[in-house]
Structure formats: C-alpha cells, structure tokens
Amino acid sequence: MLPPADSLLQYDNPVLVSRKSPLVHGLSVKPTPGSSAPTPSKPAVEISKERTEDILHAILPPRVWSEGNKLWVQSVSSTPETSVVRLQEQLDLKLKQRQARETGICPIRRELYSQCFDELIRQQTISCTERGLLLLRVRNEIRMFMTAYQTLYESSMAFGIRRVLQSEIGKADMERKKQALEKDNKDLEQKIKDTWAKCEAIKIKEMERREAEDRKHAEEIEYLKRTNEQLKFQLGSFTQKT
Template sequence: MSQQAVEATPTPTTMAGGGGRGMTPKREVDALKRKYIFVDGPVDPEVALIRYDLPFAPSDPKRSLKLRRRLGLPLDERAVDPNVRIVIDSFITPRAWHDEAGVLWVQHGSPHPVSRTETVETHEKLRRRMQELGVQRTGICPLRSLLLAECFLEVIRQVTAECWERGLLLLKIHTERTAAQTAHRELFESRVGHAFRLALKGEKDTSRVQQDIEALKRRTEELAEEEKVLRKECDELASNGEEQMLILEKLHADEITAIKKEGVQKRNQLEQMVALPLPL
C-alpha cells in the first residue's frame, strides 16, 4: 500500500468523471495525477490493511476480464452506490500504474461491506504488522501511528460501504481529529524549538558572561600588580622625602646657628664700640 494514500488528508470531494474530450496529452496526464496516486503496481493484500478492489484497465475492459479469469474470480455483478464510491475515493485515493505494454491500470478502495470474519482478519493483520515492524505499544511511535491511521481508514471504508452517510460523518470526525492532532504536533514542535533556542541563547549568554568574568579577573590581577608597583613607589618617595626633610632641617638648623653666632659676634662688636671713650 502506498504511504501517500494513508497520509493523504481525508477530505470528501466529488470525483470527476472520465477525461474531457479534446484534452491535450499534457492536460490529460495532469488530470490523471489529480485523480490517482501513481505507484509501481497493485497493492499487496498481505501487507495493506485497507481492502482494495481488483485492478481494472479503464481503456481495455478485456484485460480486466482476463485478469479475473486468471485469478479464478467470477464477474462481480454487485451494484455499487455512486455516493459510496465518491466518499471512499475522497479519503482512499485510487491507485494507478502502467504495465509493460503501457496500459493504465486503476485500483480503487473496495466499496463492498465486509463480514465479521474479515474484520477479525484485519485486526489480526494489524497485530502481525505491528509485531513484524517492532512497533512500540506505548509512547510516541510514528510506525504505530501510521498503522493505526491506515486501520482507521479501513474502518471508515467499512462503515461507508454499509451506509455512506455514516461514513461521511465518521470521515468528518476523523478529519477534525487529524487536524487537531496536527495542530497539537506543530504547537509541540514549535514549543520544543523555542525551548531549544532559549537553551542555545542561555548557553551563549553563559559563555559570554564567563568570558566577561575571566576578563574582569585578569583586569583585577593587572590592577593589583599596578597597585603593588604604585605602593612601592609611594613608599620609596615617602622614604626619600623623609631623608630630604631631615637634610633640609639640618641645613636650616645649621644656618640658624650660624646666623645666631654671627648676630652674637655683631652685638659684641657693637657693645665694644659703644664702650670705647670718645676722643677729645
């Protein structure tokens, strides 16, 4: 079974009839691509959970009859409600491929209801597929979600085959649930991405702060060394200043002593001069 058929958004749409007359080959191919999913061949009934009709060649009915005869299947004369076909084709896109002769083959989802036994067989097939793929029964598992989505489409197909109105209602519910699940997944991924960006920003900020701290530590050490040098210079200047002060004080004291001594000598000389008698 094509994975695209399971993951296709189930939106009920009216399927167009045969290709329009007068269409160019390119337009005809585009129209076929819009109507079908092109695959390599028919679906494998042992693998696919969705039941499909027997393939048929729209342009060569004789080939379809030959295929039925080769498989030993009688001609299916059961009537199919067009509404059932339209609803089923809206969420199980018909498969198409070309054989070696270039003949187009088409395979639709089965429009016929199934028995209880066939439903049980589908359930067993689901369990077998989960075991073969090693699907986890709990937690987030994309493979389990894919298989269950395919199985649910088969359930919708079975309901539609019995009553297309109920099938259409169930399909709308499934579409709404799928849209809500997609929105929740996108919201979760967005929040995870936002948290991851915040974590990266926090790591960058932490790295920048650590670099700033290291730079400040280095600057502190440099300033401490400068302080030591300046303190040493201050101590040397203070010591030299004290020595100079002592020398200057000693010189000043010597000058004062000399001046005082000279003053005493001058006073003595003056007293001697005053004490001499005046000449007559």
C-alpha cells in the same frame, strides 16, 4: 512507480487500465460491454449497493500506480468484514513486525493506526452509510488537530533552536566580556600591588629620612649644649678675673 505496500485497509484486486482511459470520480475503470442496447432497470438493492460503493470510494480513494507502460488501479473492497478480532490481530502483528514504538512519537505506529481507522470506516460505511460518514468527520477532525499540533511542534522546535543559537551567541559575547573583565581585574590588582610597593618604599624612605633628621637634630642639640657649657665656663673665668 512501485505498487503500494500492504495495508490494513482491505482493497479489491488491482485492475489494469490504459493511461488514456479516464478515471471517473477516482473510481477504477471497469470494462463495459460493446453493445449499445439499453440496460434494464436495476433493483433497489443493487442501486443502494452502488450508491454505498460510490460513497465508499469517495471516502477512501483508490490507489493508482504504474509499472512500465501499464497503469494499475486498486479500489477499496466493498465486501463486508464480520470479524473485528482479525483486524486487531493484524494490527498487533504489523506493529510487531515493523517494530513500532509503544510510547512517544512514532510515524510507523501512527500510519498503522490510521490504516486501522480507515478500515473501520470502510466496514461501518458498508453496514451503515451514515455511521461511516460520521466516522469520516471524526477522522478528519483528528487529522486536523494532528496537523495543527505538528505545526505547533515544528514552530516550537524552530523557536527553541533560534533561542539556543541566540543563547550561544550571547554566551560567546558574555565569555568575551568575562575575559576582558578578568584581564582588567588582573591589571587593577597589579596596579594595587605596585601602589602598595610604592607606598612601602615611600614609608621606608620617610622613616630613614626622619631618623636621619632626628640624628642630625640630636647632634645639633648636643653641639649647642657643649657650646653653652663652654660659654658658661668662659663667662665664669672672666668673672673671677675681674
């Protein structure tokens, strides 16, 4: 495991510990003197400082990594920081070096701002424990909301992908239906054309039949007229003879 990358959160120098050495409350293991003589009572200032360090290490756990058969532990620094401008300059420099986006979703920018916020918590915890704990509550609330929004975003993305897939499937079905309807439409149009052609053929045939019947009727009338004329002539001739 590689050592952690450089962070805006200030750490003490890493301490080499044995793999079998316990880590009490996540703190780095410090060498203890071999003498079992009782330790003298500590001043109140030193006790307050140790309490602050315990709270600080509980808020910001140490980093642990291994190199070969060695185990390293690096705790956050308990040294106060007097310049916030320096932290701001480091933040701007790292944003520029790591080419973080200025707008939109950017994991790099989020990581750096999270480190910056942790460093502010560290500084405030050293100067005022209560203020540091309050900032810790604010940080945890922000992270909870970020996690909730990330979950919502991922679920919305999954829902959107499902809707897109459903729309693609529905689009394919609609495309098949469209092609089937277009084919049916062409078939119906062809049937209409065939029907019109049959109607025109029947119309022409009927006209020809009617014209033929009219000619036949006219010929019959002409024949009857001639027959009538002949009968009249024969009747007149017969009358004159008698």
